[in-house]
Amino acid sequence: MVKLFTSGQLEKFRQKILANKPGKRSISISCGTCGQARGALKVAEAFKEAAKAHKDKISIKLTGCHGFCEAEPNVIIFPEEIFYRNLKPEDAEIVVKSILDGDIADGLIYRENGNSFIHVHEIPFYKKQMRILSGKNPLIDPVNIEDYIAQGGYKAMAKALCKKPEGIIEEIISAGLRGRGGAGFSTGRKWEITRSQKGDIKYLICNADEGDPGAYMDRSLLEGNPNLIIEGMIIAAYAIGANESWVYVRNEYPLAVENVTAAIKQARELGLLGEDILGSGFDLNIKIAKGAGAFVCGEETALITSIEGKRGIPKQRPPFPAQYGLFGKPTNINNVETLANIPVIIDKGADWFAGIGTKTSKGTKIFSLVGNVRNTGLVEVPMGITLREVIFDIGGALNSETVKAVQIGGPSGGCIPQELFHLPVDYESLTGAGAIMGSGGMIVMDENTCMVDIARYFTNFLQEESCGKCSICREGTQRMHEILTDITEGRGKEEDLDLLKDLGSVIKDASMCGLGQTAPNPMLSTLEYFRNEYIAHIKEKRCHAGICKALIQYLIDPKKCTGCGLCKKNCPQQAVEGEPKKPYSILQEKCIKCGVCYDVCKFNAVGKENREVKNA
Amino acid sequence: MTKTSKFAKDLVKKHSGFLIPILQDIQEHYNYLPEEALRGVARESGKALRDVYGVATFYSTFSFTPKGKYIITVCLGTACHVRGGTKIVDVLTKELGINPGQTTKDLKFTLQTVHCLGCCAIGPIVMVDREYYGQMTPQKTLDQINKLIKKRKKNG
Numbered sequence: 138m139v140k141l142f143t144s145g146q147l148e149k150f151r152q153k154i155l156a157n158k159p160g161k162r163s164i165s166i167s168c169g170t171c172g173q174a175r176g177a178l179k180v181a182e183a184f185k186e187a188a189k190a191h192k193d194k195i196s197i198k199l200t201g202c203h204g205f206c207e208a209e210p211n212v213i214i215f216p217e218e219i220f221y222r223n224l225k226p227e228d229a230e231i232v233v234k235s236i237l238d239g240d241i242a243d244g245l246i247y248r249e250n251g252n253s254f255i256h257v258h259e260i261p262f263y264k265k266q267m268r269i270l271s272g273k274n275p276l277i278d279p280v281n282i283e284d285y286i287a288q289g290g291y292k293a294m295a296k297a298l299c300k301k302p303e304g305i306i307e308e309i310i311s312a313g314l315r316g317r318g319g320a321g322f323s324t325g326r327k328w329e330i331t332r333s334q335k336g337d338i339k340y341l342i343c344n345a346d347e348g349d350p351g352a353y354m355d356r357s358l359l360e361g362n363p364n365l366i367i368e369g370m371i372i373a374a375y376a377i378g379a380n381e382s383w384v385y386v387r388n389e390y391p392l393a394v395e396n397v398t399a400a401i402k403q404a405r406e407l408g409l410l411g412e413d414i415l416g417s418g419f420d421l422n423i424k425i426a427k428g429a430g431a432f433v434c435g436e437e438t439a440l441i442t443s444i445e446g447k448r449g450i451p452k453q454r455p456p457f458p459a460q461y462g463l464f465g466k467p468t469n470i471n472n473v474e475t476l477a478n479i480p481v482i483i484d485k486g487a488d489w490f491a492g493i494g495t496k497t498s499k500g501t502k503i504f505s506l507v508g509n510v511r512n513t514g515l516v517e518v519p520m521g522i523t524l525r526e527v528i529f530d531i532g533g534a535l536n537s538e539t540v541k542a543v544q545i546g547g548p549s550g551g552c553i554p555q556e557l558f559h560l561p562v563d564y565e566s567l568t569g570a571g572a573i574m575g576s577g578g579m580i581v582m583d584e585n586t587c588m589v590d591i592a593r594y595f596t597n598f599l600q601e602e603s604c605g606k607c608s609i610c611r612e613g614t615q616r617m618h619e620i621l622t623d624i625t626e627g628r629g630k631e632e633d634l635d636l637l638k639d640l641g642s643v644i645k646d647a648s649m650c651g652l653g654q655t656a657p658n659p660m661l662s663t664l665e666y667f668r669n670e671y672i673a674h675i676k677e678k679r680c681h682a683g684i685c686k687a688l689i690q691y692l693i694d695p696k697k698c699t700g701c702g703l704c705k706k707n708c709p710q711q712a713v714e715g716e717p718k719k720p721y722s723i724l725q726e727k728c729i730k731c732g733v734c735y736d737v738c739k740f741n742a743v744g745k746e747n748r749e750v751k752n753a
Numbered sequence: 754m755t756k757t758s759k760f761a762k763d764l765v766k767k768h769s770g771f772l773i774p775i776l777q778d779i780q781e782h783y784n785y786l787p788e789e790a791l792r793g794v795a796r797e798s799g800k801a802l803r804d805v806y807g808v809a810t811f812y813s814t815f816s817f818t819p820k821g822k823y824i825i826t827v828c829l830g831t832a833c834h835v836r837g838g839t840k841i842v843d844v845l846t847k848e849l850g851i852n853p854g855q856t857t858k859d860l861k862f863t864l865q866t867v868h869c870l871g872c873c874a875i876g877p878i879v880m881v882d883r884e885y886y887g888q889m890t891p892q893k894t895l896d897q898i899n900k901l902i903k904k905r906k907k908n909g
Contacts, residue, residue, distance in 0.1 A: 171872045174885030206874030350830030353871035388777070388814055389870055391883070429773050429812030432868065446772035448811040505873055507832040513874035544831065578873070580831050594834050598868060604811075707892055709844050731844045732837065733891045 140408040143416045144295035147286070147409075154287045161194050162236050163215040165275045169202030169360050170392050176225075177210035183226035184212070187233040195236055198284075201274045201361015201396075205262055206514040208247065213275050218257045221245040249511075249533065262512040265531050267493070267501050267519045270477045271354075274361035279396045282403040285364035291409055293480035297372045298417040302332060305376040305483070312487035313499035314479075318344055318435070318472030319549065319575045320651070321498075321564040327469060330459040331377040334467035341374040341382040342463065342470045346440060348387065348432040349547030350598065351578030354503035354515050355473035359386065359393040362477075363400035367423065369476030371414065372483060374421050377469045385426045385440050398425060432548075432602035436650050437470045439604065450604045451650035472576070474503060494520030498563035498574075508544075508580040510534045518562065525558040528581055539583040542666065546575025548595045548602075549655030551662025552588060571662035573655065587684035588667040589674050593621035595659035603652060610653030613644040617660055626687040629675040637664060683745035686730045690748040693734075695720035697742035704734035704743060761793025770798045772808045776815055785816045821856045821863035823901055825849075826880040827894075830869030833876035837890070841877055842866060844891040848898060862898075 141147045164184055168177045181199050188195045203211055208222035214236060221232055221242065228245055235242040247254045254260045277284040285291075297305050310325030331339060343366060347355040359366060366384070374382050386394055401423050404410040412420045426444045433439045434449040441463045443449035462468025478500060482490045491499050498520040507513045510532035518527060524543060534540045542552040551572035553560070560566045564574050582591070600614035617640055620633050641657030648654045664671060673679045680688040693704070693713075698720040705713040705721055712728040715721030720742075723734070735743045754762070760782065761775075768774040772794070779790045786809055795802040809815045825845065829838045842864075846852055849862050856863040872878045875887035879894050886897060 170870075170885065171875055171887070174872050174875060174878065174887040206872075209875065347871065348869070350834075350869035351832050351873050353869075353873055356871040387871075389867060427774065427777060429777060429814040430867075431812050443773065446770070446808065448808055450811075507873040507876070508835050515874075547831070578831065580835060580873075582835060586835055591831075591835075594831070602868075707895075709847050709891070709895060729843050729847060731840045731847075731891050733840075733844065733895075736890055737892060 138403075138406045140406070141415060142408060144299070147291060147295055147415060151286050151289075151292075154283050158287065161196055163196045163198055164188070164232070164236070165198045165200050165203075165213045165215060167201070167203040167205075167209060167211050167275070168199045169357055170390075171202060171206045172209045172211075173392075175209040179226050180210045180212075180224050180229065183229035184233065187229040191233065191237060195233065198278050200277060201279050202271075202357040202515065203275050204266075204268070204271055204357075204515040204517070205260075205512065207512050208514075213257060215276070219255055220247055220257045220260060222247050261533060262514065262516075262531055265522070265526060266517050268517045269481055269501055270358065270365070270474065271361070271503060271515060271517045273365070274357070277362055279361055279363055280399045280403075282364055282400060282407060285362065289484070290364055291368055293483035294368045294371050294409070295415055297375060297483050298415060298419060302376045302378060305372065306332060308487045309376070309479070309482060312482045312490040313494075313497075314475065314482060314490070315498065315564065316472055317474035317478075317502065317577070319546070319573065321574055324471065324475055327459065327471070328373065328377050330457070331379075331467050331469040334460060336467060338381075338466045339377055339379040340463045340466055340468040341370060341377060341379040342440065342444070342468060343370055343382070343384040343473060343476055344435065344437070344440060344470050345384055345386040345390075345393070345473045346428050346435040347390075347473070347576060348435045348602075349549075349576045349578050351507060351544070351547055351580050352505050352576040354505055354577055356387075356390045356393050357515055358473055358477050358503075359384075359390070359397050361396075363393075363397040364404065365477050365480060366397070366473055367400055367404055367410065369479035370423060371410070371421055372479045373469065373471060373476060375419050377467075379469070380420045380422065382421060382423050383426050383444055383463075384423060385428060385434070385444060387428045388430060394425065394427060401425070431604075432598075433604045433650070433652050436652060438650070440470065441468065448604075450606050451652075453649060474577075495561060495563045497565055502562065502574065502577055504562075504577045504579040506532050506579050506581070509540070509583040509585070510581045520563050521561045523559055523561055524553065527562065527579065528558060532581060534581060540581060541584060541586060542582045542588065544572075544580040544582060544591065544659070545578065546573040546658070547578045548599050549573055549651065549658055550575045550578070551658045552582070552591065552666060553662070554666040571658065571665060573658070585682050585684070587625075587680050587682035588663040588670045589621065589625055590680075590682070590684045592660040592663045593618065593625050596621055596656070599652065599656045603656075607647075607649040607653065609644055609647040610649070610656065613640060613648070613653070614656050616640060617644070617657065621660065624671060624674050625680070625685040627674070627678045629671075631672075631675055633675070634664065634668070634671060679747045688747055689730065689745050690725055691723055691728060691730060691732070691735060692744055692746055693721050693723055694742045694744060695722075697740050699740055699742070701739070703737050703739070707733050707737050709733060755789065757787060757789045758793040758796075761790045762797045765794060765797040770800075772798070772800070772805065773812070776805075776809055776812075780815055784820045785818055818856065819860060822861050824863045824865065824882055825898070826870070827853075827864070827866050828868075828870045828872070828876060828878040828880070829866045830873055830876065832873035833869075833878055836876050838877040840891050841879060841889060841894050844895060845898070848895060
């Protein structure tokens, strides 16, 4: 590989790559973790085979996630940007033939509500998005740095290295970028504080410990476009004056680790990392630290102790990491998505960036739109878009009557009811509604979701993940979980609701780190907006969503049952009895309420009903 | 010096004494953290055994008992939970006769849960070893496990 010593050489290298790009059609196959889970690699093999004889006309690229997870495995044909969804290996030949014929493979294009959509930008899922960070994923093979450079990669870094660090910080401040990891602190200010600390040794850490269940945009960025993060890290490190940096990434993301490792190696070989980057005199090393499965390590001080090789337990602040961080040195920690914004801001300018979004929240935010919507996936939208637009227009929620709420911000966030879907997506309005922007998980819940169960689910998660250092969080999350479990199992009392509220406010006020301070949010927000569900569980012992197992039982309707025996055959508990051609029945004492019979019955004969629960 | 002690010694050197990557490599190699290896790490790195043990018990990746040949991981992230991930755990618990975190006596299956694999859009997710299966139901999971059991019988 060549080595680049100046920004001029980088530019020449880019021109050379672009000149070598033959004017052929390119098939971009979405091969992120989600895609692979749905067989994208087999589809990719089939495409390679089908296009083998046409290498002069068609090239094939295995890329990171295209965002539209529901349509995986999907491919985009460039330059026309024709979108094909949910492909199987046998479809490869049809698509290749259509390309050669200059035609469209009609049977495989995207359809929604009876309409067909050929091109990416026409599809409702993509139409309202503004993909300034994630949009390049389909154009880039993540383990080929040349693809990134061809797309203008490292141009912003070259530009930044010619400026004074203070000038870059000023630009990030005036762009109005705020941290995408959760709390939303000004990124530029954070850099300024670290830069202003005395001492020669400073560190930068990229926080890729994406622990919030339901959020995976950082994984997608690291997997699909690792060089974007590396470029952001170089600019950030230069601005704060750090020569050593770490990417702290979850161990549960093997593909992200693999791709970012490959990208670091290639950047180093090209001279874009290491000593005297592009002749600027600036040195930077990036190391990878893999997490070991502790949610609390997403908290800055816990993350630092984890890299140091200790138990990942948070520390009292101040001193802040910017003053006394990794190995006692000033340390700046930014989230993956925050760093992804940096090259974009430097490239396009602070004014351009500040022109997107609302007064207090600038730029775009990537959300993982999942749960009970039709179009699940990663959506990148300008700040200020309303929740309704995201959930209904982009997500294509099936029925506005059945959508109950959206959970935003993971275990630190809250549930926002449909009545508030007119709210714009920005830091302040989400916090005002009892949720938080958080890392950007957006889980849509419908009438089949029990809000009490959701509160119990999150408190269970948090009591397991509480590090145990401060008693209020350790004990408080456990007590919340016990009370919520009692309610979901029919042992709740009305006075429990006041107790929960009190407990929640104490945990919020008295916990040491962010985990505890936000732990009551899921419970408090569901209690505020869905109190009627809590009351139904307590007074009537009913779970309307049919989720809380202790309150329901499965029954077979003898009128609807055709005696086909499918439920009996599939029951893992042998809890279904009866003879073929006659109505079956369920032995309640054997039933574990797994719902297999409910799922397999083709005649809707299996139903969930509330069962009698005696007061404890 | 036994093979395990030598292995521990090499890892301490390779990772300059940083505990977490050392323990990760031991876990990867043995499928769990053998006592001998932990003692070796403490000796070679000059750390107290209690500190090594303290770190090993803090992180959920590490296990002190050998894991099974097939590791079945059910994702219980929020999106998977909403779409019925816990039902899959219930069915597997019954089918394999073990609770999450446990391994069958014949060391063939380990059942574990995780709080998010980051494939939320296609949940519920079940991961068998390194392979992901999306949009699973209790039924589909059982079919998959039964396939594995059959394969295991065939291969002895």
